[in-house]
Amino acid sequence: MSLDPSRVVARLRELRSLTGDGGGAQRVAWTDTWARGRAWLAETLADLPLEVERDEAGNDWYTLRGVSERAVLLGGHMDSVPNGGWLDGCLNVLAGAEVVRRIAEDGTPPVTMRLVDWADEEGARFGRSLFGSSAAAGSMTDQDELRKLVDRDGVTLPDALAVFDVDLERAQESRAQLASAAAYLELHIEQGPVLESLDLPLGTVLGTFGVERSRVTWKGQAAHAGSTPMAERRDALAGAAKLALAIRDVARETGGGAVCTSGGVTCKPGIVTSVVETAEQLLDQRHLDAAKLASMLARAQELARMFASEERIEVEWERIWSIAPILFDELLLAFADEAIVEVAGSTHRLPSGPLHDAAEVSRSGIPTVMVFVQSLRGLSHTKLEDTKREHLELAVEALDRLTTKTIGHVAGG
Secondary structure (H helix, E strand, O other): OOOOHHHHHHHHHHHHHHHEEOOEEOOOOOOHHHHHHHHHHHHHOOOOOOEEEEOOOOOEEEEEOOOEEEEEEEEEOOOOOOOEOOOOOHHHHHHHHHHHHHHHHOOOOOEEEEEEEOOOOOOOOOOOOOHHHHHHHOOOOOHHHHHHOEOOOOOEHHHHHHHOOOOHHHHHHHHHHHOOEEEEEEEEEOOOOHHHHOOOOEEEEEEEOEEEEEEEEEEOOOOEOOOOOHHHOOOHHHHHHHHHHHHHHHHHHHOOOOEEEEEEEEEEOOOOOEOOOEEEEEEEEEEOOHHHHHHHHHHHHHHHHHHHHHHOOEEEEEEEEEEOOEEOOHHHHHHHHHHHHHHHOOOOEEEEOOOOHHHHHHHOOOOEEEEEEOOHHHOOOOOOOOOOHHHHHHHHHHHHHHHHHHHHHHHHO
């Protein structure tokens, strides 16, 4: 039986009707709606000769045994953010399911095929993204912090996991699932405007940005807003404001897709009649090149010291989170380029700003690649998220061709 990309679109719409409402997708991980979507996925695959299991981290695996135990993995995530889009995550899974269906109906493949639905990619309920993939990849090293996480209703993460028969203390045992993995392939909507601006339906993802996330605390002197002359002020917010504007130029000067964001400033005393004494600023910097990311951080720190001197205030810098850039496998990048050119005529290589489960798999040492399909207006994590039907179907075809090329390589190796 031949590949049927239109079936993927139809099933995406069916899933939207089943687990969404007027606000968008509601498949937040560790909720009944998420479980309903996962059960529906299992039903759509029930007619295939697949082994089905849920691992210790809550990841769902669908395995088509091949001649060789070496496995090519196709993956994604069924969970969404609240009021999310109809494609983010679930396109990956349903496109992968269609490719596995085509392979299964062609007979026993030369290598084993595995479809994975990663648990809690979004982190929407507890703030911890990439839960299932980080557990399987062996990079979940924050167990103490995870035990303390609570949702807005006061439910702890361990208690929420227990409802789904997942024990946080055993989550990392899921690493055994990747023992036979030879390659990991993931299709995803771009979630950005680059492909649309180039009028291209598909692109090959070079890797995921490294991230430097910092807390910058500025300390000045509170003083009456009405009686303190401008020249005498030690305004903490002035330093934060200058840095917020300056890091835009840092990103532009660095190039290569660099982005810098001042994502929030909290002021104290935070009243209109007082000069700001303390301003706590959150910064996010991203780049695909580790050296350039480091230079961006160093430049921002240099500017902060300069602005502190100019405003006669103090500044303290704290790293709150960082991750190194992750570059995808060169051979799989070439296969992805070939597959996209075959179905769409041309391709474009671009980095991913957001992190994905593919980043965790790649960190574990498994050859990995992603394909992006164009996002209309670059929107995601909103009910306005959309992609042209013809582009979705091309994406399924490209994933199928990429999978065929990868199977050939793994089988030959």
